[in-house]
Amino acid sequence: MRLYPEQLPQHLQGGLSPCYFVYGDEPLLKMEALDLLRRTARAQGFDERHRFDADEGLDWDALFDASQALSLFSRRQIIELALPDKLDKTASDRLRELLRQCHPDLLLLISGPRLNQQQQKSAWFKALAETGPTVAVLSPNPRQLVRLLEQRLRDAGLRAEPDALHWLAHAFEGNLLAAAGEIEKLALLALPQPLTLATLQQQVQPHHHFNPFQLLDPLLQGKVRRACRILLQLRQEGIEAGMLCHLLARELATLDSLQAHLQAGQPFHQAAAALHVWSSRQPLLQAALGRLPAAKLAALGTLLAAADAALADFDDDAAWRWLYALCIGFLDDQPPTILP
Template identity: 25%
Template sequence: MGALTFDALLRSLKPEARAPDPVYYLHGDEDVLKDEALRALTARAVEAAARDFNVDTRSTADLDAAALRTLVDTPPLLAQTRVVVLRGIEQMRRGSKLRQELLRYLAAPNPTTMLILVQSAGEELDPELARFATAVAVEPLPPERVVRWVAHRAKQVELEMEPEAIALLVETAGPSLGALAQELDKLAAVTAGRTATREDVATLAGVRRGQTMHDLADAALERRAADAARLVEPVLEQAGVTGVRILTALGTAVIGTALARAELDRGTPRGRLTAVLLQHLRLARPFGLGDWGETAARWARWAEGWTSGELAQALRLARDADRALKSTTVRDEAGIVTQLVLQLGVLRREAA
């Protein structure tokens, strides 16, 4: 069958588009968008007034072959189509009677049933299911789409937000749509109908101006060791921030700076460096970064203050700090992160 992206799926479900397919297979690593895809598919297949009797959601762990057949063969009630959602499709054992029955059904699906197979994040594509169903790859959004998603989700929960508030929320909560949705619900309750400001987000997350993860990374990569060390404790106290998350951000920053330094060393003109780095980001489509244009500009700026040898040392230090933090015998997150940012400053003095 065909293969679609999340965006292509939404376009295919517009009223003027052709009729939906009988079987969809949702896979990929963004479970929040899978739920949005489910809502869109259900809305296209069954009118709102008929959904109570024509939408069934089950876990494959609770089904056997006979129960599956009953679900997919039951005719719709006072509607043209019924929807059956099977979650946790990866839990079906290969060769099981349930899977064999599902494959038999996929070869000749019921035209009055829309079957939606939902696979959990972190699982590999099942080529056998993809061959018989319309496979929809639901992957994490790029940074600029995350910002737009937050604005869209805020409207859904009747929350007005200033642009600065959205930017800070994405920065502090990270790119996880699940975490962002939870924070939006909290923010809607706190603001009680008024427009949410940057200060509202900062208060909710325990963030003060100049004390964000962004500020900490800036200080560390600009070799301002004392400033970076002073920021470790305030950043760690913020909601959802852990030592591992800080080290991940710092390690990513070092890797990006090393890429920028390598481009300079191979002769890339300084005036084109940000554009070249942005091209790398667009090709790799990494998850978890902020705005790619801003990220590329920061890497280019930081690269001016480092040599390739220093960056290799910085990566080894970040790796050692990560190992120490994940050790079962070490609990001092603040101490490990502080030691790392101070060591990055020492590299400069040793080089001098």
């Protein structure tokens, strides 16, 4: 069973499963999901807790001993296991062995990072999904973030006008942890309700945060204004231009290859499968190719090459200017601008 964090409270009304796997890239929602599972378990007599990290130094035998031991003070216990970004064969085998030893007085709380499709097809992930619910905790997109912040304001006894709510989502995109802290502070100020845009701008310091991968989808969707905002924020956060050049080069190469396959008469889905494009990204890339003909892709490649050349000359400012021009070049019906 696959659950999302907002579905967890209702699920728990039917009782605890023997194992939960909470994974994803949103730290606050992940922490809250695990805390809810711990509280529910404690209310049902799981008073003892052991925590392990499944890194290379993990003593798996010690973990197994803890999972089978009965304490003098507690008959039921929680074993928490944090998984790394990648599991080697030994860790995968031992994890599956651990899952086979579940019993009613043991609750396994396993956490991990965001997983790609290949990892979700692995034997260890399938074993986890068969043993208990998997809880996917992903960073909310802008629309989901607005709804999420509105609910959190309501839970804190606050309301916000629509423009104020959207400004709050804009100010904390990618940083829900900071947003939750600001909402707690707002609740203590006894401000007039509903909160206005002017009030929030006076009381709240924006703390948005992006990772480099979040630049790609807005560009492919033609949402250039959003992409430019992300690009400027990434620079402020100290992301290296070279990293962005690498990611953009890989994305443009994929688009070029898909375009070549299509021009040769190959169906899109067949071409995408040959290039190992994840099925979840195929609609996005297919739509992008409808907006980006071969000539435009070639011009975008020229801009990227100029950014790479600027980096080779240790001209970081010029590289960022080329990257900004590259983003603008993704506009529909907008020929890419070649800077002097």
